[in-house]
Amino acid sequence: MNIAQVITRLLQLIPVIIGVTFIVFSLMYLTPGDPVEVMFGGEGAVSEEDLARIRRELGLDRPFFEQYLRFLGGLLRGDLGMSLVQRQPVARLIAGRLPATIELTAAAILVSLVIAIPAGVISAVRRYSTIDKLGTLGTLLGVSMPDFWLGLVFILLFGITWKVLPISGRMPFGMEPEHVTGLFVVDAVLTRDWVALKTALRHLALPAITLGTSMAALTMRVTRSSMLEVVQQDYITFARAKGLSGTQVVLGHALKNALIPTVTVVTLNIGILLGGNMIVESVFAWPGLGRLVVDSIYNRDYTVVQAAVLIYAITYVTMNFLADVLYTVLNPRVRF
Amino acid sequence: MLPDTERTINAEPILDVRNLRTHFFTDRGVVKAVDGVSFQLYPGETVGVVGESGCGKSMTAASIMRLVSHPGRIVGGEILFMGEDLVRKSEREMRRLRGNQLAMIFQDPLTTLNPVLKVGRQITESIRVHAGDDREDGGFFGWLRRLLDPSGRISRKEAWDRAVDLLRQVGIPAPDERMRAYPHEMSGGMRQRVMIAIALACNPVLLLADEPTTALDVTIQAQILELMQDIKEKRGTSILLITHDFGVVSEFCDRVIVMYAGKIVEQAPLDELLDNPRHPYTQGLLASIPRLGDKSHKVRPIKGIVPELHDLPPGCSFSTRCPLADEYCGRVEPELEEIAPGHLVACHKVDATAAGAKGA
Ligand SMILES: Nc1ncnc2c1ncn2[C@@H]1O[C@H](COP(=O)(O)OP(=O)(O)OP(=O)(O)O)[C@@H](O)[C@H]1O
Ligand SMILES: [Mg+2]
Numbered sequence: 140m141n142i143a144q145v146i147t148r149l150l151q152l153i154p155v156i157i158g159v160t161f162i163v164f165s166l167m168y169l170t171p172g173d174p175v176e177v178m179f180g181g182e183g184a185v186s187e188e189d190l191a192r193i194r195r196e197l198g199l200d201r202p203f204f205e206q207y208l209r210f211l212g213g214l215l216r217g218d219l220g221m222s223l224v225q226r227q228p229v230a231r232l233i234a235g236r237l238p239a240t241i242e243l244t245a246a247a248i249l250v251s252l253v254i255a256i257p258a259g260v261i262s263a264v265r266r267y268s269t270i271d272k273l274g275t276l277g278t279l280l281g282v283s284m285p286d287f288w289l290g291l292v293f294i295l296l297f298g299i300t301w302k303v304l305p306i307s308g309r310m311p312f313g314m315e316p317e318h319v320t321g322l323f324v325v326d327a328v329l330t331r332d333w334v335a336l337k338t339a340l341r342h343l344a345l346p347a348i349t350l351g352t353s354m355a356a357l358t359m360r361v362t363r364s365s366m367l368e369v370v371q372q373d374y375i376t377f378a379r380a381k382g383l384s385g386t387q388v389v390l391g392h393a394l395k396n397a398l399i400p401t402v403t404v405v406t407l408n409i410g411i412l413l414g415g416n417m418i419v420e421s422v423f424a425w426p427g428l429g430r431l432v433v434d435s436i437y438n439r440d441y442t443v444v445q446a447a448v449l450i451y452a453i454t455y456v457t458m459n460f461l462a463d464v465l466y467t468v469l470n471p472r473v474r475f
Numbered sequence: 476m477l478p479d480t481e482r483t484i485n486a487e488p489i490l491d492v493r494n495l496r497t498h499f500f501t502d503r504g505v506v507k508a509v510d511g512v513s514f515q516l517y518p519g520e521t522v523g524v525v526g527e528s529g530c531g532k533s534m535t536a537a538s539i540m541r542l543v544s545h546p547g548r549i550v551g552g553e554i555l556f557m558g559e560d561l562v563r564k565s566e567r568e569m570r571r572l573r574g575n576q577l578a579m580i581f582q583d584p585l586t587t588l589n590p591v592l593k594v595g596r597q598i599t600e601s602i603r604v605h606a607g608d609d610r611e612d613g614g615f616f617g618w619l620r621r622l623l624d625p626s627g628r629i630s631r632k633e634a635w636d637r638a639v640d641l642l643r644q645v646g647i648p649a650p651d652e653r654m655r656a657y658p659h660e661m662s663g664g665m666r667q668r669v670m671i672a673i674a675l676a677c678n679p680v681l682l683l684a685d686e687p688t689t690a691l692d693v694t695i696q697a698q699i700l701e702l703m704q705d706i707k708e709k710r711g712t713s714i715l716l717i718t719h720d721f722g723v724v725s726e727f728c729d730r731v732i733v734m735y736a737g738k739i740v741e742q743a744p745l746d747e748l749l750d751n752p753r754h755p756y757t758q759g760l761l762a763s764i765p766r767l768g769d770k771s772h773k774v775r776p777i778k779g780i781v782p783e784l785h786d787l788p789p790g791c792s793f794s795t796r797c798p799l800a801d802e803y804c805g806r807v808e809p810e811l812e813e814i815a816p817g818h819l820v821a822c823h824k825v826d827a828t829a830a831g832a833k834g835a
Contacts, residue, residue, distance in 0.1 A: 376542055376544075377581060377670075471659070
């Protein structure tokens with residue numbers, strides 16, 4: 140795939156994203172409940188006339204399409220509106236939470252790949268062996284155990300019984316490394332703050348493993364089945380007929396083919412995780428996007444929820460695009 | 476180049492297969508894909524193996540390469556290659572032979588070349604893999620070193636140059652450019668040439684060619700056969716050529732082996748087999764070939780289908796389809812017997828087939 144094709148493909152994303160903004164805005168518009176009432180709490184505190192005046196000032200009395208166009212205009216300027224509850228720009232709230240979620244996502248993906256790729260490859264190559272059976276059992280458990288339950292088990296074991304790992308938050312207050320990117324692990328390395336690095340990693344461990352293991356189950360499944368298909372191909376037999384060893388055949392010939400579907404699955408998974416995993420972030424009090432959304436739903440902070448849903452949708456669309464690009468990069472036969 | 480009979484008889488065979496049996500252990504029973512096959516291949520000789528689909532031709536070749544995969548297994552016999560029994564060799568010893576003295580090419584070059592690797596990488600790899608053979612030391616570190624650097628003695632550059640040279644030898648124009656192409660960017664004929672180049676990388680003594688022209692159209696077929704003829708003459712490589720196509724056999728082979736249901740039913744020098752086929756199955760095969768421009772020749776396909784290999788009739792496997800079969804054929808299995816020098820047939824009715832051999 141050449142650059143021109145990538146760009147065409149990118150331009151095709153624009154109408155999709157505009158469609159997404161429209162749907163998100165309409166849903167929020169149609170949701171029952173009055174944002175201005177949310178802003179000013181219970182009845183009686185502010186008079187009817189004042190509420191009407193505020194509505195007018197916020198443009199909430201304008202026709203639907205005018206409101207939508209204003210919303211769109213704000214988006215273009217990076218303005219996601221004001222949080223109704225926290226009285227801060229939504230963009231700033233989200234930007235504050237994003238690094239935590241990105242860090243957790245990256246760590247979880249890493250954990251899942253480290254488990255899933257070798258396990259998937261080995262269980263395909265050694266089909267029906269003990270390793271394969273253990274792997275199948277493991278995936279079954281991984282798929283059927285809900286994240287919150289696994290998280291609680293980890294908290295009980297590592298946090299409470301053995302007391303070896305912290306079970307909540309990203310970092311004790313005041314220990315953060317100097318701000319560079321907002322990703323604590325990266326910042327700690329950049330500023331050579333080894334204490335902060337260790338603390339950050341220890342806090343990451345349990346949520347990342349919780350998220351990672353459940354993702355690993357699916358990734359391993361996909362890797363195993365595509366590997367099983369690949370090792371039956373003629374080119375594998377031919378590679379062996381050249382005199383390559385089993386390991387050379389697997390690493391040099393089979394893996395690159397077998398990982399094509401895996402890469403797609405993992406990329407889409409990253410798209411989902413970047414939205415912030417509400418359950419795991421809640422269980423581990425992880426100050427990421429997922430928790431922000433949960434809190435905002437409870438507080439009926441419409442503008443924050445709206446912005447978050449929008450971000451989810453756009454991230455997912457983008458990851459989809461990325462998955463397509465990667466697919467063609469890995470698979471020279473495909474051209475779009 | 477037909478080797479003269481003297482040389483064939485005097486020389487030691489390159490390949491001496493003795494009573495080879497390769498079975499598949501499936502849920503439906505034991506599939507006797509190769510069941511008691513014996514034959515020899517002499518230096519510089521080309522032997523054709525023909526027979527209907529499923530009769531065990533590919534599995535015979537796979538057994539020689541020791542590449543039969545689960546649930547199949549070589550259950551008996553010997554494969555003497557340059558005097559050494561391949562059946563008894565360890566996997567590591569086999570690895571040194573494969574792609575080196577013993578090479579194989581397959582039917583469909585599109586599925587046989589790795590679709591995600593450039594052609595150059597696939598050729599240089601086969602050159603480099605054997606360059607490191609003699610520093611093969613055991614243990615984990617030896618394994619790791621071979622894995623990280625498959626060849627200690629040949630640089631990438633050297634391997635690349637040799638690969639380009641190989642491509643030139645197999646008649647690929649602009650070989651330098653072709654090295655950077657993916658298999659799907661080439662035509663079928665080009666791909667087959669690439670596969671042949673890979674097989675020739677280490678100058679094999681024996682080339683097993685499993686239907687190398689079946690997937691190609693006729694003009695390309697002829698070119699590939701010409702290339703193989705050229706290789707045979709220049710390098711003196713012995714070739715075991717598996718094919719469906721008697722046309723290919725008659726153009727290319729010195730001797731022919733006819734297989735049916737995992738066994739050899741007839742084996743003879745080419746002219747002898749074409750002029751005087753004695754097994755009813757061979758006769759049937761020859762009669763079922765359409766002849767160009769000969770309207771008086773009626774194509775007569777063999778009736779029935781190959782029996783299921785896990786459920787063979789007792790006695791002669793062909794008896795269920797044979798026009799001459801009687802009760803005895805269905806009961807007692809015929810042995811392969813020499814009826815003329817170099818001409819072996821496994822049939823109880825061999826006396827009755829002689830007269831009917833031509834035009835009947
Ligand atoms: N994986 C397998 N499991 C079970 N049986 C198998 C397997 N592979 C091959 N066989 C059996 O081995 C027999 C011989 O197969 P082989 O591939 O040697 O046939 P062939 O003569 O090369 O046929 P073709 O002309 O179609 O290539 C077949 O009848 C098939 O039933
Ligand atoms: Mg075959």
